[in-house]
Structures are given as C-alpha cells and as structure tokens.
Amino acid sequence: ILNTLTFRSDTVLLGWLSTLEATGIYAAAYRLFETALFLVYSMARVTAPKMAAESDRSKLLRLAGLAPAILVAVFLPYVLVLMLRGADVMTLVFGSQYGGMESALTLAALGASLIPYALQFIAQSTLLSRKFNREVLVGATIALVVNVGVNLVLIPRLGAFGAGLGTMLALTVQWVYLRVLVGRRLGPTKTWPATWPALVAGLVMAPVVWFLPQLIVDAIAGTIVYGAVIALAYRTFRPDVFAMAQKVVRP
Secondary structure (H helix, E strand, O other): OHHHHHHHHHHHHHHOOHHHHHHHHHHHHHHHHOOOOOHHHHHHHHHHHHHHHHHOOHHOOOHHHHHHHHHHHHHHHHHHHHHOOOHHHHHHHHHHHHOHHHHHHHHHHHHHHHHHHHHHHHHHHHHHHOOOOOOOOOOHHHHHHHHHHHHHHHHHOHHHHHHHHHHHHHHHHHHHHHHHHHHOOOOOOOOOHHHHHHHHHHHHHHHHHOOOOHHHHHHHHHHHHHHHHHHHHHHHHOOOHHHHHHHHHHO
C-alpha cells in the first residue's frame, strides 16, 4: 500500500502544484515506466520461494546478489533507449505533442528509476524471506516521505521532470536503506561482480542508440549489439549468472 502511495502521489501533487499539461506528460511517461515492471515481478516469483526455502545463508546471499544483477542486465537496454531517445519514444507512442524537452527529461528520470526499483524489490524479497517485515515497512515509509518531500520542492520548479526526479530519488533511498539492512541482518551480497558485464555492454550500446537517426532501427540494432556483448561476457566470465538467467527465461 505504501509503495503504491509513493507512485500515485506524484500525479496528485502534479495536479495540485503544476499544470494539467505537466500532469499529462508525467502520466504518459509513467505508462512506459510501468510497462517493464512485470520483469521485476517475474524475477521475484522465481527467487522469492527459493529464498524462503533456503536454509543455507551463504546460498541465500548468493541468490540475493545474482538476482538484481540479472534484472539490471535485462533492464539496461530499455533504460538506455528511454534515457537517450525519450522524446522520440514519447512521440512514437503518444503523438508529437509529447515530443518536447519536458517529456524527454521526465521519461529519462523514470527510465533511470527502473534500476533502483528492481534492486530494492529484490532486497525486499530477501528481507521478507527471513521475516524482517517491519524493516521492509520502514523502508516503504521512508520512500513515501522522501518522494512527497522532494515533489513538494521540485514540482513547482520543474513540473513533470521534478516528479520523475522525486521517484528516482525515493527509490534510490529505499534501495540503499534495504541494502544496508540486508548486509547488517544477513551478511554481504556480491552484486557488482555479476553486474559489470551488463554495464560494459551498455557502454557499447549507448552510441548506437544515440547516433542512429531512426528510433526503431537504433533500438533494434542497439539491443542486438547489447545482447551479443553481454552474452559473450557472461558466458566467458560469469557462467553462473548466464545459467540462472536461462532458468528465468525458461523455467
């Protein structure tokens, strides 16, 4: 409920503190943010039961480190397209009236928010698997307070873009809080060693997305380049991550 309030409060505050145009831009951009969230829920459906049933803490922490790395790897191409070609995406999906700078910046902020959302969701699952329910509730409360507070400051100045920044900041704070709790209550998780191949592939993909003129062409070409680089990197350096990703795709 608190997480839902965190997301829905943005539109309410935009309608109160800004213009109908800004509210419409944010609502449209938010649809593209929501579209990808099923991937997080799919990962949680695979990992949460395994976490709850795992009696070996080291195996639990290993799973808690690999799952967010896989989500980052899956999300990154979509995030890059939204961040680098936001105006073109909005124009393609909703029409030319949504192709301005405010739309591009808002979609970039919400696109970037997908990464901390995925990370905090897996951290939630990890804590809930060991019945740290109160700590997860506190994290959701913190995110709501941060989101509302930041929106009250930024929306009057930046409109829809300010609301997008508020979402990104709130989710990042929530993830950091939960990540620290996982480390203190359960032990350290190693996400970075399984994440760097995706970041390298993203760096290779970004110029393709940025420089090709046609959105559909650059999205397809960029994703193909990204997929080739990341598959090679994971199969070579982290075959354990590659195997787990295959289980998620083909359970």
